[in-house]
Amino acid sequence: MLQGKAALAYEQIERLIVVEDIAPGSLVSESVLMEMTGLGRTPVREALQQLARNRMVEVHPNKGVLVPPASVEAQLRMLELRRALEALTVRLACKRATPADHDRMTAMIERLDSETFTLSTYLDTVTTTHHLLVAACHNEYVEDAMAPLQGLSRRFWHAHVRDVQAEIQRGSLLHADILRAVTARDPDGAEQASHALIDYLVAFSFATINQETGSR
Structure with missing residues (x-):
């Protein structure tokens, strides 16, 4: 269970995905997500790890973060x-x-x-x-x-x-x-x-x- 800034990063990134401010099929970088949330690299990275476990994103090292389409x-x-x-x-x-x-x-x-x-x-x-x-x-x-x-x-x-x-x-x-x-x-x-x-x-x-x- 995430706590503190990591939990806040999870909540904000999940909402960006849900309302399609990050569109399905998009590939975004950690730095872009840091800018969009106003949070640092560590909480954003922890949030992305949890979002990947929850099937909301796919993390591709050296490429970025993919938001897969929902079927x-x-x-x-x-x-x-x-x-x-x-x-x-x-x-x-x-x-x-x-x-x-x-x-x-x-x-x-x-x-x-x-x-x-x-x-x-x-x-x-x-x-x-x-x-x-x-x-x-x-x-x-x-x-x-x-x-x-x-x-x-x-x-x-x-x-x-x-x-x-x-x-x-x-x-x-x-x-x-x-x-x-x-x-x-x-x-x-x-x-x-x-x-x-x-x-x-x-x-x-x-x-x-x-x-x-x-x-x-």
């Missing part, structure tokens, strides 16, 4: 694993969440229910929601396992979203349902809500095939 096939395989781990995550969160965890989740539910999001602010909110759920497990191994899956999901969704407001509305409802079940300490309801989110992401992934076929 539908890889996304669907990843979602198979995320379905199982997300169910475990929300069940643990139901049992272990502290009052402080519940307070943060309740505040997020209020945001999801009432705020009008842009694509950028929605992505930030989804990232925070993922962090809240994983943190409520109080198990660092769950955090290590879930971080790459959730990051890859966000990247694929952002790359293929078309009807932005409709998808944001749907995603907000699904994430709020999970948080409500966790704050109610309802593990069965939380697992059902997590499966509903993954079902949505699977359907979204398959829909991108039709979009790509129709655009030819």
Whole structure:
């Protein structure tokens, strides 16, 4: 688990990849990433090592850092694993969440229910929601396992979203349902809500095939 400036570098570089400020297929250097993040070589290098382990980048010595394209096939395989781990995550969160965890989740539910999001602010909110759920497990191994899956999901969704407001509305409802079940300490309801989110992401992934076929 990264700490300090390395964790900040990971967060910033991952976001640059997710929102495609670094486009898929791009080859960038460490020095460019240092300039984009405002951070030094050591934290950027540590972040890149973790991002490579999480399949967000490929590090090619003496050439640069490649951001590989995201495929539908890889996304669907990843979602198979995320379905199982997300169910475990929300069940643990139901049992272990502290009052402080519940307070943060309740505040997020209020945001999801009432705020009008842009694509950028929605992505930030989804990232925070993922962090809240994983943190409520109080198990660092769950955090290590879930971080790459959730990051890859966000990247694929952002790359293929078309009807932005409709998808944001749907995603907000699904994430709020999970948080409500966790704050109610309802593990069965939380697992059902997590499966509903993954079902949505699977359907979204398959829909991108039709979009790509129709655009030819």
